[in-house]
Amino acid sequence: MQYDRIIKNGVVILESGDVQTDIAIKNGKIAAIGPNLNGANEIIDAKGYIVSPGMVDVHVHISEPGGIRAEWEGYKTGTSACAKGGVTTFVEMPLNQLPATTSGETIRQKYAAGEGKLHVDVASFGGLVPYNLTSGAIEEQAKEGVTAFKCFMGTCGDPTLDGDFANVNDYALWEGMRQIAKTGKLLAIHAENAPITDMLGKLAKERGETKVSQYVATRPVFTEVEAIRRAIFFAKLTGCRIHICHVACPEGVEEVIKARNEGVDVTCETCIHYLYFTTDELDAIGPLAKCSPPIRDKSAQDGLWKYLFSGHVITAVSDHSPCTFDLKDKPNAFDAWGGIAGVQNNVDIFFDEAVQKRGMSLKMFADIIAKNPAERFNLPTKGSITVGKDADLIFIKPHSHYVLKTDDLEYRNKFSAYVGRDIGAQVVRTFLRGETVYSLESGVVQSPIGQFIRR
Known part of the structure; x- marks a missing residue:
């Protein structure tokens, strides 16, 4: 040949x-x-x-079509950063586009917006929101080829913007899981207790707090763990396959381990920034390092590394969530956009931190960045150096x-x-x-x- x-x-x-x-x-x-x-x-x-196999990053935000967010991140620049950073495939989140991806029509708009602009391959999340449960939109998105669905238990979106994403309440989460279970696809979940974190943030601002570290304190570990427990409970009731996004604390991973031992089809990821930064660095960096769930302390970071090495965390992602600089350049961290631009440096930082500094095997490195996410998110031509694959x-x-x-x-x-x-x-x-x-x-x-x- x-x-x-x-x-x-x-x-x-x-x-x-x-x-x-x-x-x-x-x-x-x-x-x-x-x-x-x-x-x-x-x-x-x-x-x-x-x-190495190219990275499969299952948590990336692109803001196209963008509406008033058109300047945040486009397909051309975002996928160029992926190519430079060694990410050859990513799964795109159903927000921060406008309109958000929540129906057959909106995902077709997204496909059209990216035509001819992609430097790497892109799979898509469909959206689960309270307003798309009665229109057949879940099934529409499945038929349009989404590889998985995504919902937010934490507060998200701008209710004043027509077509923006919105977080689920408990009914929408339960009913959405029932519908998604029928498609056989995976539901990825941003798990934070919205009423508690929102109120703690409001009270901190009223006290005059402004620092990133003070923002972190308004999203304590239990608000993440409680939401993960609730999501797992609903998954048991509905039979929906779930994946917990960006787990920032070892206690959250432990909930996933317990559920898996009980037979629940649940996995979880963490982020490169949780493995790299700690809370005590954040005030010096400023809002560029603000995200949710927040970057936690050294003991949390050590626990995440432990569970990554043990295989209980299946992948480490970028959660690339950029915006314009004016939305980050705020004197009060509580007013800044919460998201970290990082997809270009997934591979090099993780190789350095995991393989060179902590002795991770090359096989485990490739499994974490490529094989595991490709398998979990049903991307059979991706994820490993194997005859017949891309x-x-x-x-x-x-x-x-x-x-x-x-x-x-x-x-x-x-x-x-x-x-x-x-x-x-x-x-x-x-x-x-x-x-x-x-x-x-x-x-x-x-x-x-x-x-x-x-x-």
């Missing part, structure tokens, strides 16, 4: 472990794996690099330190809590279905070849 290209001399992370071997690519797929492969139009030397590959140069600068960012709004940090590894090349979409020498390839994935 004549291959399109063969990658040689790299340390390749296979499902069975890492090995120095060759990878042959043909028609966008991995065609062969083994030593001394020959017969290709192009030979690519990966000597000195780790060859040739979505990244070259990682280990022990290659650089300091992240603002000019390095591909985002529409060039700011991030990670700017100024010394990162100990680099993504030097990214392949999407066998084609180079980013290289350290040339940057992001200008002709987008990404596609929407409909499941």
Whole structure:
């Protein structure tokens, strides 16, 4: 067989472990794996690099179509950042677009808005909100190919904006789970107790509190744990498969472990920023590091690392949720937008922190960033370096330190809590279905070849 290209001399992370071997690519797929492969139009030397499956980030926000949020993050800039950072597939959240993705019509609008702009492949979340339970919108979105659904138990959205997302009440959560269970798809849940966190935040502002650390104190661990318990209970009642988003505390993971032991089909993720920052750093960084659930203390971080290594947290995501700088540049952290721009630095930071600093195996690294999320979110052509799967590959140069600068960012709004940090590894090349979409020498390839994935 004549291959399109063969990658040689790299340390390749296979499902069975890492090995120095060759990878042959043909028609966008991995065609062969083994030593001394020959017969290709192009030979690519990966000597000195780790060859990993591209990251599958199952928690990314793009604001297109955007309405008044059109300047937050677009498909072109957001997917360029993914390509540069080694994220070859992501699952896009049903908000912060306007209109939010909550029906068949709105997801078709989203597909149209991204046409010809994608530098990586994009799967989609459908939305569960209180206002789409009686219109057949859940089934419509399933038929349009969403890979999963998403809801918020914490407060979200702007009720003054027509078509914005909205958080569920208990009835909407229960009834939405009943409908989603019939589709067989997964429901991802932002789990925070909205009445308590909202009131604690209101009281803190009335006391004149302004710091990010004081914001963190208004979202205590129990408000996350209680919501996770409630979601799990409803999942037991309805038979809905669920996934808890961005768990920020080990106590939340422990609720998931208990439920799984009882037979509930539930998994959870954490975020790179929870594994990297701690509360005592936040006031110096400012609102750029504000998010919800919030970044917690060192003991919480240590617990998350423990459960990541044990396999009870299946993946670490970016929760890339950017906005314009004016929404972050607030003297009072309570007034700032809550979201961290981070998708460009998932892979390099996690490789540095997990593999180089904590001794995680390369196989576990690849499972966490790619295999586990691809399997959980029903993306069968993604997630591992396996014959027949998409040739979505990244070259990682280990022990290659650089300091992240603002000019390095591909985002529409060039700011991030990670700017100024010394990162100990680099993504030097990214392949999407066998084609180079980013290289350290040339940057992001200008002709987008990404596609929407409909499941």
